[in-house]
Amino acid sequence: MIDEHSLYGPLTDPAGDAGHSGHPQRVGFFTDTSVCIGCKACEVACKEWNNVPEDGLNLLGMSFDNTGMLGASSWRHVAFIEQDRRLGVQETGLEGLPTGPPASDHDAAVVAGALRHTERHGGQLGTSPADLPFPSLPVPGDGDGAGGRDGLRWLMASDVCKHCTHAACLDVCPTGALFRTEFGTVVVQQDICNGCGYCVSACPYGVIDRRPDDGRASKCTLCYDRLRGDLEPACAKACPTKSIQFGPLDELRERAAQRVADLHDHGVPEAQLYGHDPDDGVGGDGAFFLLLDEPEAYGLPPDPVVPTRNLAATWKATGLAAAALAAATVSAFAGRPGRGRR
C-alpha cells in the first residue's frame, strides 16, 4: 500500500512503507561538524570494517583532504575548508600581524584548474587514482599585494551517504539491488547489482558510484551487518569527539536542535542543521548534519530533490498530454472536411 508520501514529502516510517512489519526504530547519523577534529578515524574505521579498498594515493591540495569526495571506495569523506573568516567568537589573533591577502581562493583555483584537465572533471576523485597536472597559477598577492587577512577558520566535516527518506538510488534501481532495510536505511547488494549506473545519476548528493574494476555500485550501508548484530556503525564507534553520533533518528533530531540552540547561545550564530527537515526535497535525511557554513561550502547541494518528487506530476502531465492529444486527434477527425467538398 503506497501512501501519498511514498514518493515525496514527509514519511514517518520508510521501513514500514517498504513493507517491513514489526521493524526496529529508524536509525541514522547526526554529524556535528562543530566538534570534528578532522582525524579521519571514521574513514579508516569504515574501510577496515567494510573491507573497502584503497582509493588512490593522490595529494589533492584541498587543505588536508586527500579523499576528495564520496565514492564507491570512500564511504566516509572528511572535508577540510580553510576560509579567511572568523568562526563565531573564536579569536585567532591575526589582527596586528603583518599579513597579506589570503591564499584560500588561490589554492582553490589551483585545484579547480587541475580538475578541469582530468577525464571526468574531478568526478573520479574518490574512486580511482588520478595524476593531476597541477597548473602553476600566480602566487597569492602577486597582483597589487594589498590587503591583509584578519580572519581564519578551518572547517572540518565528515560526509556520508544520507540514507534519504526518499532514496533516489533505490527508486531508480531496476534490479532490486538497492533496498530499504528494517532500520530505514538504504543498502546496495553488490551481488545483484548489474552496474547499469542509474543510481549514480539519480543520487542528488553524488554519493553512490561504481567501482571501476567490476562496475558495480557501492556506498555506505550504515554498517547493516553491525546493526543486525546490535553494534553501532564503525565510523561512529571510532569517532573520538562524538562528532558522529548514531541512534534513533527522532532522538538525534532532538539532540541536534538543542545543540544548535546551545551554539547560538555561545556565540556561534552560523551553526545550522542540514538534512534534518522531513519537508525537504528528499523527505529528510537519515544522516543529517550540523554545519558552520552554507552547505555549498562543504560541497553539499543546498536544495537536494529526489527525482521521484515529480513522478506524480509527471504522470499527471503525461496523462493530461495524452488526453489532450487524444482529444485533438478526435477533434481532428471529427472536424475533418468531407471529401466531396472539393
Next chain:
Amino acid sequence: MGSNMAEAHPVGFQWVMEAKARGARVIHIDPRFTRTSALADQYVSLRAGTDIAFLGGVINYILGHGLEFREYVQAYTNASFLLSDQYQDTEDLDGLFSGYDPVTASYDPSSWAYDSIAAEAGSGGRDKEQSAPYQHGAGGPLVEGGSGDIAADPTLEDPRCVFQMLKRHFARYTPEMVERVCGVPRQAFLQLCRAWTGASGRERTGALVYSVGWTQHTVGPQYIRAGSIIQLLLGNIGRPGGGIYALRGHASIQGSTDIPTLFNLLPGYLPMADTTHGDLRRYLDTVAADKQKGFWRNADTYFISLLKEYWGDAATADNDYCFGYLPRINGDHGTYRTVMDMADGKVSGYFLFGQNPAVGSAHGRLQRLGLAQLDWLVVRDLAMIESATFWKDAPEIETGEIVPGQCATEVFFLPAAAHTEKSGTFTQTQRMLQWRDQAVEPQGDQRSDLWFAYHLGRRLKQKLAASADERDRPLLDLAWDYQTDGDEPSAADVLRRISGVDLRTGRAVSGYLDLRADGSTLCGCWIYSGVYADEVNQARRRRPHWEQGPYEAEWGWTWPLNRRVLYNRASADPQGRPWSERKALVWWDAGQRKWTGHDIPDFEAGKPPDYQPPEDAVGPAALAGDDPFIMQSDGKGWLFAPAGLADGPLPTHYEPHESPFPNLLYGQQASPVRKVYGRADNPSNPSWPEQHREVFPFVFTAARLTEHHTAGGMSRNLPYLSELQPALFVEVSPELARQRGLRHLDWAHVITSRTAVEARVFVTDRMVPLSVDGQIVHQVWMPYHWGPAGLTSGDVVNDLIGVVVDPNVFIQESKVLTCDVQPGRRPRGPALLDYVAGYRRRAGVTPETGTRISTAGGHLGPPHTEPAGPGRPAQAGEPS
C-alpha cells in the same frame, strides 16, 4: 602550548572537547594554526623557540598584578624560603646564573641552595656528561637537610626569599618584551593573561597541556619549569581540573621512562650506577640524603628490592645484593653520542626495537652513516623499515656515500608481533597501566619483544653455562625464572614481579611501603608496586565508568598506588578542608581521623593536617601535615629549583641554538650549557653573534600528522593511512610564497647546513608571518613521516636537523632551527652535496660554528668541538 593535541592525541582530545562543552575556555598557543587551533576558543601564534619569554611574561603579569593564589603559594610552595647570598641571578650576570664555567660549559649549582642549608660543591662537568639531573625524575633532587627548618620569611617580603627573587628575575618579561621577542601582539598576550589568571583561586582551576613541542628544545625542561611556576602560583597543582599534562610521543612512552630504555636510569627513576659508586652504601648515599623529607628517603628499600628481582637468591647482604654486577656509566652514552661513536667506528653492534632512526631521529643522515659503520645490526619491527634497508635504499646511495656492495653492516631483521598479538600493559600520559589481552596469534616468525628478550637471555645463559670467567657471573646469576606459557613468557608474571613479592610469604606486596632493604622483598619497579596487589592484575580492571565514581579508580591502575591526581593533598587548604565545595577532591575527615575524598589521597592516610614532625625526623616521618609535595626533599612545590637542573634554578629565555635573532633579554644568546657536538658531520647554521645568518633566514619547525605514525613504519605500509596523507609537503604562508615564488602544489626544497629536502608546496593562511623586533619573520613547517620505503615515499625531513641537545635529559632541539626555502626540486646525486656545501660556504659554516656557546657580557667563550674520529675518513659531504 607546544602541543597539537587534536592531531597527535585525538583520543585524549575528546576530554578537552567535553570540557569545552561544559564551558571551559580552550586556548591554543603554537607557531602554527593546527586542527587543535581550529577547535580552540582562542589561538595565539608565536615564534617557535620563544615560549619561555612568553611564559615569563605571564609570570611577570601574575606577580606584577598580585594575582597569585596567595594562601596556596604561602603554604605549599617554597616561595618563602631564603636563598644563599652566594646566589647570583641572570639579572646580575647578563643571562648567566652563578657557578658557570665556560670551559666545561656547565654549572656548579652549589650557590643555588637555600640559605640555611650548606650544599656540597657539585661537579657540573661530570653531571652534565651523565645527564645527572634526570636521575631525580620521581624523587625530586636531593636537598640534604630538607627535613629540618629552612630559613623563611612567611610574609614573602625578604629580598632574598624565593618569591622576591622570582619577581626580580621575571621583571623584564613585560608585554612589550613578549611582543618584541615572540611576535605576539600585546593585546592578544594580555587577553591570554587575563584568561589564564582567571582560572585560579578557590573556585576555579586551569590545566596546562604540553607535548614534544616543549621538550624538543635545548631548554626543554625549563619550558616545563616555567609552566610549573605559573601553575603553582595560580594554585593549579594537585587540584581537580588543574595540573600539567605531559602528552607523550606515542603509546607507552611513559612506560618506557618508568621502566626506562635510557642509559642513565634504572626502573622507577633510580639512577644508573656510575664509576664513582664503589659499593652499595656509596651509591645509596648519593641517591637519597640522610636528612631529607619524603618518600625518596626510602630509596634503599626500592633499590635493594630491584637487585633482588634481577639476581634472586644470588643477591645477599654479604655481596651487596650483587650491586657489583651492575654496569657502570662513565659519561655520555646517550643515543646521539652513540650514533656519533658509530660513525667514528667505535661501536660494533646495535639493537633497534621498534625504532626507525634512519627516518625518525634528528640528523637522519648521521644516523644512516652511523648504521653503515656497524658490524651487525638487529632490527625488530612490524615492517621492513628504512633502518633495516638503509644499505640499499638510503639517500646516501645516490650521493655515493654508502655503496651497497661495500657496506659491511650485517643486518638481521626479526619480525615483531604487534600489540594486538601479545598481552601486556600500556602506560600512557596519565601514568595509568592498562592491560590488554592478546587478540590474535602472531603470524609466521613474528614474536613479542618479551619472547625475544627472554629467549635471548636464556640462550646466552646456556652458551655461557660452562664459563668460569668472573665477567660472565652477572648473566649466569640472573634470576631468569619467569613463568612461560608454551615458549611465550607470561607477561602477567613479569608484571607481578615488577609489582613486587614478599619473599617470606611468596605473596604479592600491596605497595612500595611494603618493600624492605634487608633482601626479603623483590620489586622490579617501585613506583609500579601495588599493580599486582592481592594477587590481582589491577591493570586489567575495566569496570565501566557508569558503575563507579568520577575518578574511576577501578579502571586500570595508576602509579603511585592508584592515585589519579598527584599531590592531591594540595586540593585541600592547610587545615585539610577543600578550597571550595566546587573544587573538592580529598579532605581530612576529623571524625574518622583520616584523609578521604573522591580520589585516593596522595598523602599518608592518617597524618592530620596540623601534624608537626619531631625535630630529628627524616623521610616520610618528617613531612608535616601541610607538606603536600611528598616526594620533594622539603615537601614543597618548587618555584625555585635549588638543585636538580643543569641549566639553572629558574627558567630564562635563551634563543634557540639556531636563530635569526639576537637575544633581546640578555647578552647570553642561547643556553650556556646546551650540549653541542662540534663535528664536521654535524654542522650548525650560524646564529648571533656569528655572521651570515641571512643565508638561513627562516624559522623551521617539524611535527606530525594525525594520519601517520612517527617514522612511518606503522603507517606508510598501510593503504588506508597512506591515502589520507600521500605525500610530503611543506607549509608556507602566502607572504613567504610571494617572497620566494612558491606555488601551491608545485615543488620546493628546504635547505640547512646538513642537507636539502624537497616537498610539495602548501600555501596556507594557517601559516602567518610574525613581526619580531620590527622584522618580519617567516616560519616553515613540515611533517616528518616520510622516507624511501613504503607505499608513499619522500625525503627524510629529519635530515635537515642537526644534533644539539639540552643538558638535563639529552633531548635534541628538533622543534626549531633555521633554514632557507627555494622553489623547485633539489639537486640529485653528488650535486646535492655540492649544493649544500655551497650554502655552508656562503654562511661561513665550519665545525666550530655554533659551538662558542658562552656569549654573556660580550665575551665569546671557547669553542666546544671534537676532533674527527680515528676510524673515520672524511666524508665527501663535509664542509670544506
